[in-house]
Amino acid sequence: MRARLLVSALALLVALPGCGGAEADDGRTTVVFWHSLVNSSIPAFEDLVERFEAEHPDIRIDAQYIPSGDALVQKLITSVRSNTAPDVSWIRADYLEDLVRADAIYPMADFINGPDGLPDSTLEDVYPSLLQLASWRGDLYSLPMEATNLGLLYNKDLFREVGLDPERPPQTWDELLEYSRRLTLDEDGDGRNERIGFLAPVYPADSPLGPWMVWQWTPFLWQAGGSLITEDQTRVLFGDEAGVQALTLWKELYEGQNQKTFSNEFMTTFASQQAAMMLDGPWSLPNYPRLLANMDWGVAPLPAGPDGRATIGGGEYLAIFKQSEHPDAAWTFIKWMMEPEVQAQWSRESGYLPIRRSVLDVPSYRAFLEENDGLRAFVEQMSVSGNERIDYQQLEISRLIAQAIERATVGGEDPRAALEAAAAESNRLLDAAERVPDEPVAARR
Structure with a gap:
């Protein structure tokens, strides 16, 4: 809208x-x-x-x-x-x-x-x-x-509680999944977790937070070797295999931890120690001493995907x-x-x-x-930060990606089917876009 x-x-x-x-x-x-x-x-x-x-x-x-x-x-x-x-x-x-x-x-x-x-x-x-x-x-x-960029905020106290090294946050997607499983807690065995390991940043797609969800998903796409769009801005690429891998990871994290029973008020959930890890940016650092006063916390780079490390810069x-x-x-x-x-x-x-x-x-x-270890972790990540611009129909295409993420996680839809449908509609928008001729297209990174 x-x-x-x-x-x-x-x-x-x-x-x-x-x-x-x-x-x-x-x-x-x-x-x-x-x-x-x-x-x-x-x-x-x-x-x-x-x-x-x-x-x-x-x-x-x-x-x-x-x-x-x-x-x-x-x-x-x-x-x-x-x-x-x-x-x-x-x-x-x-x-x-x-x-x-x-x-x-x-x-x-x-x-x-x-x-x-x-x-x-x-x-x-x-x-x-x-x-x-x-x-x-x-x-x-x-x-x-x-x-700004995106890093991993984690609770060192909870790492110690389950026998994880508090100075070694997850380095890869596989470790992110493993750590999340170890940190998830269902004390009474009723199938409703009292704590989850990692809060996948899933929000209602058509809310003001929809673009924020896409922003956080995009580095996972890059970590799998993918891109949002071709360099000539004529076709989207997020529905290709790398996008499927990235969305499958989020789906596994979301469903495996029964995250739909948790609030998407992320900082509140993290501060109350109902979640051990979440994504966040440096803009929150001034609030950490107050919100996380009773916690030993750390900031780390995003775990590397199949194609290596990447974060999103903005x-x-x-x-x-x-x-x-x-x-x-x-x-x-x-x-x-x-x-x-x-x-x-x-x-x-x-x-x-x-x-x-x-x-x-x-x-x-x-x-x-x-x-200031927290800020230093974000600053050091700028060397692997990137971005990708969609020159035409940016807002509408972002909304379509957000809807695909929501359908695959909250809705339980197959990630490939959700992304392919969003990509098809995005390409129709690109075909109909009024283009500015004969201007250079900037490289992604």
Whole structure:
């Protein structure tokens, strides 16, 4: 529904000049910035804004929180229609196609190649998986604000309880299955487990969490040697053998642990020690000391699949709207956010990962990682993080993959049949898509 809403609403729009920012009463230029940061990260962002304004006394950042998901889509639609778009917005990568088609946002080349631009060395320093998602059809229309990836959160106390080495989390899919079986507990033998080993991240496909489920499933597809889509963006590949292997693994974990009797409030279930392992990202790290205060926990890379290790890299992205009255001031803020020292502070305080490799050369950040094992595990995984962009019908195809995952796990359907049906419908969508000709297609990783 969200995909159809965004496409139909934005397809009619023509970007108009100027109502994003304004001159502040004190003579400063005001940059209106919309974001959907989680509560635990907002204080860290406020610290950054204070630092930016001290270093740029002629610019004020008016940061406005907009709930993510449907609320952000609706707000963007309304603002572009009414010529009240922000100067800068925090967006998800799957909004890019529709924003670009509506001519609502600037190509980043307009700023990167301008008088206050970026050298090639800066973009080369950014993790490639982040630039992949910041682009549409090979051209940058946004830049990353922070990085994330997916790791394995596990309960070391429960590992010890069943005789597993707490410093050796599962290294392979086979070990993930084995550890899950050993950690699952049915104390009274009634067939309803009091504890499961691994919470497979299964959510209702058509809920706002459907894309989040697909995001977490995708690295398992890659670990089996698969891909979401062909490089020329004409056919999906997730229904091939690698996809079947990945979904079969999830089905075995879900059914083998009778997971349907457990809540999908994952952190609550993990914190109450009803689950020994789950997938999570660095954005949760600021909450761990409070939520997991009575637990010895660890973070590890995702277990390797038949084709090796992989995780999914992502983040949120900043786009400059063509309605902005002060695009150059907006660009000043985005460029500043990319500086290594700024990224180091942002990562230390927010729990997000830095977007550039050179942040690891900042002495204070290196020292910080030495004292924070959890964040260090996520940072080290960036070397095997990747992403894959679907340029056409991204939201609809993601919904179809989510439905296939739900049918195979909750519904008990054969993984191959579920994926093949989703792939067939996805290919019909790709055949019908209005394509932009003669533009390069970026490589996956």
